[in-house]
Amino acid sequence: MVMLGGKRVGQIVGLGGKGVGQILAAVAAALLLRLFSGPGPALLPENEADGDDDYPGKDDGGEAPVTGKVTPVTIRWTNITCSLSDKSGKMVRFLLKNVSGEANPGRLLAIMGPSGSGKTTLLNVLAGQLTASPRLHLSGLLDVNGQPISKEAFKFAYVRQEDLFFSQLTVRETLSLAAELQLSNKLSVDEREEYVNSLLFRLGLVNCADTNVGDAKVRGVSGGEKKRLSLACELIASPSVIFADEPTTGLDAFQAERVMETLRQLAQDGHTVICSIHQPRGSVYAKFDDIVLLAEGALIYAGPAREEPLSYFSKFGYQCPDHVNPAEFLADLISVDYSSSETVYSSQKRIDGLVEAFAQKTSTIIYATPITRRDGYMYTTKSSRRSVATKKGAWWRQFWLLLKRAWVQASRDGPTNKVRARMSIASALIFGSVFWRMGRSQTSIQDRMGLLQVAAINTAMAALTKTVGVFPKERAIVDRERAKGSYALGPYLLSKLLAEIPVGAAFPLLFGGILYPMAHLHPTLSRFGKFCGIVTIESFAASAMGLTVGAMVPTTEAAMALGPSLMTVFIVFGGYYVNADNTPIIFRWIPRVSLIRWAFQGLCINEFRGLQFDHQHSFDIQTGEQALERLSFGESHIRETLVAQGRILLFWYCTTYLLLERNKPKYQKLEPPPPDQLKQHQKIESPPSEQPEPYQQLEPPLLDQIEPSQQLESPPVDQFQPFILEGL
Numbered sequence: 253m254v255m256l257g258g259k260r261v262g263q264i265v266g267l268g269g270k271g272v273g274q275i276l277a278a279v280a281a282a283l284l285l286r287l288f289s290g291p292g293p294a295l296l297p298e299n300e301a302d303g304d305d306d307y308p309g310k311d312d313g314g315e316a317p318v319t320g321k322v323t324p325v326t327i328r329w330t331n332i333t334c335s336l337s338d339k340s341g342k343m344v345r346f347l348l349k350n351v352s353g354e355a356n357p358g359r360l361l362a363i364m365g366p367s368g369s370g371k372t373t374l375l376n377v378l379a380g381q382l383t384a385s386p387r388l389h390l391s392g393l394l395d396v397n398g399q400p401i402s403k404e405a406f407k408f409a410y411v412r413q414e415d416l417f418f419s420q421l422t423v424r425e426t427l428s429l430a431a432e433l434q435l436s437n438k439l440s441v442d443e444r445e446e447y448v449n450s451l452l453f454r455l456g457l458v459n460c461a462d463t464n465v466g467d468a469k470v471r472g473v474s475g476g477e478k479k480r481l482s483l484a485c486e487l488i489a490s491p492s493v494i495f496a497d498e499p500t501t502g503l504d505a506f507q508a509e510r511v512m513e514t515l516r517q518l519a520q521d522g523h524t525v526i527c528s529i530h531q532p533r534g535s536v537y538a539k540f541d542d543i544v545l546l547a548e549g550a551l552i553y554a555g556p557a558r559e560e561p562l563s564y565f566s567k568f569g570y571q572c573p574d575h576v577n578p579a580e581f582l583a584d585l586i587s588v589d590y591s592s593s594e595t596v597y598s599s600q601k602r603i604d605g606l607v608e609a610f611a612q613k614t615s616t617i618i619y620a621t622p623i624t625r626r627d628g629y630m631y632t633t634k635s636s637r638r639s640v641a642t643k644k645g646a647w648w649r650q651f652w653l654l655l656k657r658a659w660v661q662a663s664r665d666g667p668t669n670k671v672r673a674r675m676s677i678a679s680a681l682i683f684g685s686v687f688w689r690m691g692r693s694q695t696s697i698q699d700r701m702g703l704l705q706v707a708a709i710n711t712a713m714a715a716l717t718k719t720v721g722v723f724p725k726e727r728a729i730v731d732r733e734r735a736k737g738s739y740a741l742g743p744y745l746l747s748k749l750l751a752e753i754p755v756g757a758a759f760p761l762l763f764g765g766i767l768y769p770m771a772h773l774h775p776t777l778s779r780f781g782k783f784c785g786i787v788t789i790e791s792f793a794a795s796a797m798g799l800t801v802g803a804m805v806p807t808t809e810a811a812m813a814l815g816p817s818l819m820t821v822f823i824v825f826g827g828y829y830v831n832a833d834n835t836p837i838i839f840r841w842i843p844r845v846s847l848i849r850w851a852f853q854g855l856c857i858n859e860f861r862g863l864q865f866d867h868q869h870s871f872d873i874q875t876g877e878q879a880l881e882r883l884s885f886g887e888s889h890i891r892e893t894l895v896a897q898g899r900i901l902l903f904w905y906c907t908t909y910l911l912l913e914r915n916k917p918k919y920q921k922l923e924p925p926p927p928d929q930l931k932q933h934q935k936i937e938s939p940p941s942e943q944p945e946p947y948q949q950l951e952p953p954l955l956d957q958i959e960p961s962q963q964l965e966s967p968p969v970d971q972f973q974p975f976i977l978e979g980l
């Protein structure tokens with residue numbers, strides 16, 4: 253039995269006591285989705301779909317590292333160039349220009365630079381996470397422990413700027429679930445719990461462990477705690493390298509410091525930590541071991557942090573005044589000052605000079621340690637990001653875990669559920685008042701049709717807007733988790749479908765339960781039951797359509813615009829405004845796929861069949877069957893409309909599946925650098941040195957020490973002294 257947070261999933265989802273019918277339906281749906289999702293992970297690259305992980309000692313029968321152990325990884329990047337072209341293929345600008353550097357285990361490297369300087373781009377390139385675009389061209393070399401690698405060749409964690417979580421789960425539940433999904437059967441329940449506790453402790457999350465993560469609607473943990481939770485989730489698989497994109501953004505100084513301290517400690521534990529950061533305060537800067545300074549995509553400095561960059565720039569006459577935060581000094585030094593045309597010119601000249609100066613010595617990266625080749629320790633592409641989905645039984649295991657999460661998220665989301673309940677009650681009361689206790693007069697026929705049409709529209713719109721409002725955000729989380737190989741798409745979609753049934757059914761039932769007696773619709777219990785069944789299925793079909801819309805477009809705003817527009821088309825062809833028999837041939841297919849039309853048709857058949865109306869003239873409608881004839885619904889049955897709605901629901905679910913599968917994140921390929929740069933690279937790499945040399949002492953600055961007020965003026969480029977680091 254799957255355990256999480258001390259509760260049995262079977263109990264939580266409440267499937268056990270709901271009867272065989274639900275279970276059979278669940279199994280049938282599972283098999284269907286299983287058919288679509290195939291046996292393995294839905295997202296992993298093909299070359300990862302077979303074989304076992306490679307890890308040191310595997311050949312000796314050793315165990316794969318699971319938790320806690322960190323394999324040291326040195327990453328070196330050389331001549332990374334990223335350019336952007338326009339639609340015609342003409343290159344328009346460089347995002348990164350010949351950037352080289354190195355990150356070592358046990359050290360915290362900060363990529364610093366002004367906004368738009370290329371920090372995130374570089375971080376993404378190093379993590380192999382630069383989103384693919386036909387307009388981007390990326391070249392360069394990336395080595396891991398001295399070996400050229402392709403993507404995903406080492407265990408890495410990527411903590412992104414936005415922290416995305418399921419808001420209704422507590423910190424502990426979030427971490428436990430991530431551990432269960434990622435560690436699969438590698439640890440026993442007790443070991444896993446212990447590991448989660450140790451992570452909570454290590455990242456200072458013990459105090460908020462049982463607090464909901466929260467979101468914009470309901471306050472949960474603080475921004476800093478969220479960031480540390482992101483880190484904790486990423487640390488589960490014991491990554492060698494941790495990438496963090498602007499981890500302090502949006503945090504107050506205290507929280508920012510705590511997050512950076514966590515990163516520093518992780519570096520001290522043996523991880524290679526690389527983060528991008530805009531302008532840290534002095535105490536944060538003091539935590540960095542190495543820094544890379546970027547301006548407009550070009551390298552201005554790469555090497556040890558703290559005093560070294562200050563002494564490096566002082567040799568060009570840029571002296572950091574006493575008691576000034578070095579990070580601020582460096583930020584000012586490499587930023588363009590837009591206050592006037594003169595300052596723009598002079599600051600740009602200064603930056604160009606510094607870029608030029610560093611480029612002249614770029615073959616001499618001034619790191620303290622050389623890369624040591626770990627022979628016989630060849631990383632392969634089958635690394636940490638293997639999915640548990642390839643293991644036997646993993647599909648069902650993922651399904652139950654995700655079902656539990658989806659249920660917790662749906663059932664605990666009090667604010668959303670309250671709003672939905674209020675809206676259902678309010679609209680039922682309004683419609684019930686407008687169509688209060690309809691009689692059997694001739695005019696009541698039109699009223700009945702009008703009411704059934706607005707009931708169908710209201711139900712569909714409520715379900716659609718709820719789904720498009722939340723799904724794009726959830727999709728971002730799921731995309732990230734799937735990119736890590738945590739689970740396949742099939743179990744996710746099926747668990748979501750099943751978990752949302754009880755909550756999703758509650759609102760149309762509430763709506764029907766109030767409206768039906770108020771409007772005095774066909775007063776038999778079985779008709780009332782069928783009315784509720786029709787609107788409930790319609791609500792699920794509209795939700796499924798909302799999922800497709802959410803999977804189709806990138807943002808909630810776009811989904812909010814597209815979803816209702818699409819629904820309007822289905823409303824027009826919903827059977828009330830345009831008679832099915834009068835629909836132009838080219839539009840005949842629309843009523844067939846309109847969930848509004850099938851719901852309306854089902855509701856009309858349910859309401860009118862067997863009803864007698866008061867009549868005075870021979871041309872009056874006397875029976876409900878005659879009314880149905882006028883709508884061209886005379887021949888059909890409720891079962892037919894339910895089957896049609898079921899088909900529509902299935903269609904939207906399958907389309908969602910295919911879209912999610914197709915729109916999975918794709919990353920830009922790193923091409924080898926052009927031959928001239930490659931030659932340069934080979935020159936740097938060979939012969940490998942025995943011992944690193946400290947970089948050669950720079951010539952004394954040609955410029956006299958300048959006054960602090962003049963410090964950020966640019967010295968003439970030709971006066972820069974190139975300096976050579978030998979021995980790499």
Ligand SMILES: Nc1ncnc2c1ncn2[C@@H]1O[C@H](COP(=O)(O)OP(=O)(O)OP(=O)(O)O)[C@@H](O)[C@H]1O
Pocket residue numbers: 336347365366367368369370371372373374385388528530
């Ligand atoms: N896919 C892309 N298409 C077009 N432009 C891009 C793309 N990716 C990045 N850029 C541009 O490249 C530049 C560098 O972006 P990047 O996000 O790396 O900067 P940054 O230093 O991280 O900035 P910030 O500190 O503001 O986050 C920006 O001008 C950005 O607009």
